[in-house]
Amino acid sequence: MPRPFQPREQMHAAIEAGLDHETVQFGTEGPFEYWEGDARALVGVLWSARHDDLDLDADAERIASNILASRCIAAVRHQSAEGNPSVRGFSNEADGFTGSVEELAQVLRDAAAAGGDLSAKVDDTTHFIRRSGWFAAIQRDAAAVTA
Secondary structure (H helix, E strand, C coil): CCCCCCCHHHHHHHHHCCCCHHHHHHCCCCCCCHHHHCHHHHHHHHHHHHHCCCCCCCCHHHHHHHHHCCHHHHHHHHHHHCCCCCCCCCHHHHCCCCCCHHHHHHHHHHHHHCCCCCCCCHHHHHHHHHCCHHHHHHHHHHHHHHC
16 A cells, blocks of 8 residues: 655645655655664665755754654654564663754764764664664653553
């Protein structure tokens, strides 16, 4: 079954906000495809930042805001709430993290300092984010809502 497009007004608002293609077209409401919460979807969000000429370090807060507003993170939360987190086995990494935009911006700066970027090493950057305490907190908090 094809995914439903979001209403035109919401599409325009998402475009104005500089959000990624998937979020613009389909919004942040389900139903979600299984892959929409995995690394491929996050790569799409990061590629969108690259196409907007954003820098992983200098524009970390804007990129973090876009990631948090993305369909990808909505899918991650949904899957975690259903007991199917996209990254398993490191929930203790969430200790001390709240899932805030500021924390994610710092994760992005740390990824840049470790050699990550939005072009050739976008996969490394994606995995850096998905293995962070910030990401673990997003999954933990989504699962806690349904518990």
